[in-house]
Structure formats: structure tokens, C-alpha cells
Amino acid sequence: MEILTGLATGFQAAFTPMNLLYCLIGVFIGTLIGVLPGLGPAATVAMLMPASFVLPPVSSLIMLAGIYYGAQYGGSTTSILVNLPGEASSIVTTLDGYQMALQGRAGVALATAAIGSFFAGTFATVVIAFFAPPLAKVALKFGAPEYFSLMVLGLIASIVLARGSLLKAIGMIILGLLLGIIGTDVNSGVQRYTFGFRELMDGIGFVPVAMGMFGLGEIILNLEREGVARRVIKEIKNLMPTREDWKRMVAPILRGTALGSFLGILPGGGALLSSFAAYSVEKKMSKHGDELGRGAIEGVAAPESANNAGAQTSFIPMLTLGIPTSPVMALMIGAMVIQGVQPGPSVMTEQPALFWGVIVSMWMGNFFLLILNLPMIGLWVRLCMVPYHLLYPAILVFCAIGVFTLSNSEFDVYLMAIFGILGYIFAKLDCEPAPMLLALILGPMMEEHLRRALVISRGDPMIFLTRPISLGILIVAAIALVVAVLPAIRIKREEAFKGD
């Protein structure tokens, strides 16, 4: 019953003409930018975030959420038509999607992705409506020790789910936590590691770092590969899947949705892992498993449903616990804080309109995506064909203006430039930026909760093990870490990420 009243509140908040419009704009712009080659959801959200701050909190979050799944969807379009994934979670889609396109079935592949995403999005919205409120209620009882343990779990999960070396992921996390600490210490008022820069008093901004690492770093990487010719599929004849296609896509969509909804809740890159996992499941379970990789519709339906479901359920920890599980969620939390909303379990009780409004808007956004995208495929195709040397200067302008206007400071642009260099170097060294960005946001929160917990226990670290909920969370974290280090699973993990 409570869910129904909640949903009713949500419909009231989301179904105002203004919010519907912002949702539509968000989804449209998100797709528009996401379709452009070489721009993933994180960069898209970071780039458009400053523009959303002129709106009231509910509208701004609705628009940002729309941008997020719009970008996610736009990324799959690029994967299918250009064989160029906008971000890691669409890599899998390129395998069969581009093959289908080469066989003249690009339209069907795009339609399948849209249908699968819509179904997955709808299902995931229901999952959120059911699971978020009870979780938020439990979380209201959390004290400092529980929060600290939860963040440890989040960081460990992002280590386990990161690609490549565990040790490097651990290093990136610690580095992120340290960078997050820069600025004024809340307890003592001491300026830490600011080296006399007045601009660092409030800490290193998350947006300049994200834009630097995901925006500029990515541009430099793309410029390196500029010479590689790519073949864009220009002709899209038939959108309508055949009867055989419909029959074949049902089971993969259901499997992908279930898998994605579950994996999305886990911290550390739900959308990414879900699409890889869904693809391997399809390989084993589908009747047509042996056709995968050669343009099988299952290879588009399953990962696309999975990454959309995962992208949405990753909102659960963000909305209920205030803990980001992916860089995009970290950006969302940043946006909430700038809007004056303190993320955490109290959002649901104190700002029901915001909480439920965002949830309801997700379903609307998915609906808009379905009706908007199929008729507009012609436009997306043309956007895919914009040559990179004309495109990236525009991205540079957006990044620079966006970061500058955030707090009207040149310093943020300098920071972005520095993190652009760092982002490029880290990419070259196979160090994943995502865990670092999560840690950057979590750094100050973690220190605060650690301090409070140890004040409660009079300096005894055993407090994390003697409180049952905290202990439970830490046990899960420990299992996750052990599992990742076990040789058998390590090989599997490397296999799962082998796609790129």
C-alpha cells in the first residue's frame, strides 16, 4: 500500500507539464550526445550537469536521469552502427549488433535494443519501487559504524568489478580517497594539502575531475586512434523485427533484465558487469548460443536489456543510502548536494516528491526513449557520421564552459586540464578511473564516519565487528575480496572482461 501512495506522489511530482518536458529534453539531449562517437554516459552527464542547476531539484534530477539513460541508449546505437562503443558497457553490443548491421539488419538490431531496454527499464522501475523504501527504512537505523562498513563494501565491490589488476584498482581507490580529503577539515578547520590555494579550501571539485578524466582524457585517447578507418552503416531499411525475431528475443530479454536488475544494485559498475554477464549467459543457455558473435539477435537483446536494467537499479543504493555505485551515480549525488539535498535514507521521508518523482520519471523516460528513438533513427545515423575532427572541438567547448560556469572559476578549468593528463596516463597504464572517482566522493564521508564511530567506541576499532549489521556488511565485503583473489575465479573474471 505504501508503495502505491508513494507512486501516486511520484506521478503527481513527475507528471507536471514542466517535468514531463524536462524528462523529454533530458532523454533527447542524452541520446543526442550519447550517439556521438567516443562519448559515454559519464562524460555526457558531467558535461550537461551545469546546465541543469538552473532548474529546481526535482526537475533537475529528472532531467539528469533522463540524460543518463538517453546516453546509455545512444551508446548502443553507436555500437550497432559504427562498431564504436561509447563506453565499456556497450562493448558487448558491438559483437552481434554490428554484425547484424553488416547483414543489412541494422534497423532490427536498433529496434531490438529499444524494445529490450524499454522492457528492462519498466521492470527495473518496479524493482526500485519495491526495494528502495524498505532498504531506506533499514538504512535510517544505520549509525556511523554501519555507514563506514557500507562504504568499505562499496569500495571493495568496485575493486572486484574493475577490469585488470586488483592491486592497481586498490591503488586508485586509495588515491581517490586521499584526493577527496584535500580541503578544509570539518572537525579542526585545518586546511589540508591545499598548498595555499584558496580555491582548494572546499576540496577538489568532482565535476572538473570527472570531466578531465572522462572528457579530455577520452578525447586524447580517441585522437590517438584517429587513423583507424571505420565503416558507418548508413542504410537502415527495415525496423520491424520478423516473427522469428520476436520469438527469439523474448527469452534473452527476460534473462538479461533479471540479471541486470540484480547486478545493478551491486556497487562498482552494475551496467558494465551486467552486459558482459548477460552475454555469457546467453552463450550457454540460448538455443542459438553458437550463433552468437555472428549477428544473432540474442546477442543484442540480452546485453541491452541487462545494461539498461542495471543502469536503473544502480539508483537504489544512491537513493536509499546516498552511496554512489558508479561514476554516474557519483555525479548524481554531486548534483543533489549542489541543489541542497543531502543524499541518504532520509531523502525518502523528507523529500517524498523528489524520491518518488525520480523513480516514476524513469519509467516515463524509458517510454520516451522507445517512441522517440525509432522514428529518429535517421538523425542518429547522421550524427554517427560526424567526423571526429569536427566533433571533438565542440566537446572541448562544452567541457570548458561547463566547468568554468560551475563556480565561475578559472581554477576548475586548470584542474580539469591536469586531470585530463592524469586520465590519459592512467588509461595508458591500465588503471581504471571509475574506482578513483567513487573514492573521491566517498573520501570525506568515510573519514567522518570513521571518526564518529571511533568516538562512540572510545578508539576501539572492534566496534565495526561487534555491531551485527556492520559485521554482516564487512563479512560480505571480505567474501567479495577473497572470491576475487581466488585463482579459479580470477581467471573467470579476466575472461568476463576480455571483450575489449
Add this chain to the structure above:
Amino acid sequence: MKNLRGTLSSKDLWSGLIFFFFGVVFVYFGRNYQMGTAMRMGPAYFPTLLGALLTFVGIILMAKTFIKPGDKVESMRYSKVIYITLANLFFAFMLRRIGVVLSIVLLVLIGAYASQKFKWSYAMPLALGLAIGSAIIFVLLLHLPLPILGQWFGG
């Protein structure tokens, strides 16, 4: 000898070195702040702990490469890094001085120069178009507080 060369170009070695560097920096400058105790943590407590941990992670990564070098770093394109970085630095430095229109022209031209396909014939119109377009969208429509003309031009 061969092993050593492998080590010197190893991704792990350089990652380790970066972690080591940052770890040491945070521990070293953390000395200026109060350490406190576990119960009443001073501002230095958490960063010193983490800095030490990061230094340690860096050392392990580096040490490992002498046994097994791992993947080599692929060639770096320094010129692209330099142009993209310079473009942004110039933009930020000049924005208040020459205004948003001219600094975007500068940003786009320096940035576009990083491409191997760079030609003045497309870069100039692109720069002007983006500059004028941004001025209209961001300043006139969205009312973002950006100077259209900079201080140098009395804006």
C-alpha cells in the same frame, strides 16, 4: 638485461611509481597537521594512514615488475596531450581578459590542431561558429555570467 628493459617499460612499474609518489607526498605533508589518537583523530590521522598504504601498494607493484614485467606501455602521443591541455589552459587564462568569444576561438583552434586531419579551411569556420553559437546559447539565452568582451576590450 632483457628483463630489466621489460621492467622499465612496464605498465605496472609506472603505476607503482605514481602511487608511491602520491603516497609519499600525502604522508610527508601530513606531518604539518596534528595526528591525534584513534579516539580523537587529528586531521593528519586518516591521510597519513592512507598515504602509507598507498606507498606500500606502489612498492609492491614496482617490486613485482622485477620478477615479471607484465604488459609494456604503448607509445604515448605527447603532442596530443600538450595541445588539448594548452587549449584549456589558454581558455581559462584568457577568458576574463579577451572575453568568451575570442577565448573559444583560441580553445577550438589550439584543440583542433591536435588532430592529424587539421586544416585551417575547416578549423577557422568551426571555431567562429562554436564561439558565436556558445555566446548566443550560454550568455544570451541561459544568462550564464560570462564576459562577451573581456577586460582588454572594456567588457
